Amino acid sequence: MVLRTVATLFFLLNFSFAHAEKLSLEQLNEGVYVHHGVHEDIAEGYHADICNISFIVGSKGIAVIDTGGNLKIGQALRSAIREVSSLPILYVINTHVHPDHIFGNAAFIQDKPSFVGHVKLPDAMERRRENYMRINQQWLGNDFAGSEMVKPNVLVKDSLKLDLGDRTLILTAYPTAHTNTDLTVFDSKSSTLWTGDLLFVERIPSIDGDIKGWLNVINELKMSEAQNAVPGHSDSLKDLNWKAQLNNEERYLWTLLNDVRASIKKGEVMEKAMDTAAASERSYWKLFDIINRRNVNTVYPALEWE
Numbered sequence: 291m292v293l294r295t296v297a298t299l300f301f302l303l304n305f306s307f308a309h310a311e312k313l314s315l316e317q318l319n320e321g322v323y324v325h326h327g328v329h330e331d332i333a334e335g336y337h338a339d340i341c342n343i344s345f346i347v348g349s350k351g352i353a354v355i356d357t358g359g360n361l362k363i364g365q366a367l368r369s370a371i372r373e374v375s376s377l378p379i380l381y382v383i384n385t386h387v388h389p390d391h392i393f394g395n396a397a398f399i400q401d402k403p404s405f406v407g408h409v410k411l412p413d414a415m416e417r418r419r420e421n422y423m424r425i426n427q428q429w430l431g432n433d434f435a436g437s438e439m440v441k442p443n444v445l446v447k448d449s450l451k452l453d454l455g456d457r458t459l460i461l462t463a464y465p466t467a468h469t470n471t472d473l474t475v476f477d478s479k480s481s482t483l484w485t486g487d488l489l490f491v492e493r494i495p496s497i498d499g500d501i502k503g504w505l506n507v508i509n510e511l512k513m514s515e516a517q518n519a520v521p522g523h524s525d526s527l528k529d530l531n532w533k534a535q536l537n538n539e540e541r542y543l544w545t546l547l548n549d550v551r552a553s554i555k556k557g558e559v560m561e562k563a564m565d566t567a568a569a570s571e572r573s574y575w576k577l578f579d580i581i582n583r584r585n586v587n588t589v590y591p592a593l594e595w596e
């Protein structure tokens with residue numbers, strides 16, 4: 291029994307050392323840092339580090355934008371922040387409800403920041419809690435230990451300004467698009483817009499909200515004056531022409547919408563549409579085969595009665 295306990299302890303220690311790797315960071319601008327996750331599906335084989343997680347350093351304090359898919363990634367992000375600055379972490383902002391963006395929040399509880407999100411985020415988190423806890427536990431096993439859902443205590447209904455000292459962040463909440471909890475963050479000093487998953491780059495957009503609503507939001511984003519953008523997922527931000535990427539995303543969503551509508555009109559069943567809709571987009575996107583089918587599965591029933 292004692293031996294087993296010692297062995298378990300040894301395993302746990304080893305485990306945490308093995309995962310205490312340094313988080314790779316890209317510095318975008320003065321005080322703006324982004325860590326890029328890898329392009330994996332959220333399913334079996336997922337490692338909790340697939341999205342862009344960022345922090346912005348002002349003269350008064352720091353804002354974190356998204357925290358990764360488990361406590362460990364959140365802790366690694368916090369360590370990376372502490373290597374850059376010892377200023378207080380004032381805000382932890384979630385761009386939307388998806389588990390790859392929120393489950394590192396708990397790493398920042400000790401900093402007593404304001405947790406900030408879309409006005410619908412607390413409810414969306416609550417509705418998904420049981421399912422998210424169960425499936426992430428299943429996918430991540432011990433790597434999910436200590437991860438918990440930390441809800442926002444500052445809510446954004448339309449827009450909100452946050453002062454970091456020598457820079458102001460403008461947060462904007464949107465109607466249902468990628469999800470029903472989408473929020474963007476604009477940093478005036480670096481003219482950078484964090485889009486969350488309203489903008490997908492390289493990786494195929496995944497729809498968990500309303501495809502038509504998303505196309506409307508894309509039109510709004512096109513009018514943004516931001517020079518730079520940080521999408522929800524990307525390998526790098528070097529030479530990212532974000533408006534061109536937004537056009538690619540729009541092209542995919544319109545193609546999907548039109549193809550599914552055509553399928554319904556012809557009387558094709560959903561399973562058939564899953565094989566054919568948006569097939570012309572296949573070569574442009576990573577993870578197309580898995581996620582396009584899921585998108586059809588979301589979009590088809592929503593369009594069936596329009």
Ligand SMILES: [Zn+2]
Pocket residue numbers: 386388468487522
């Ligand atoms: Zn998402």
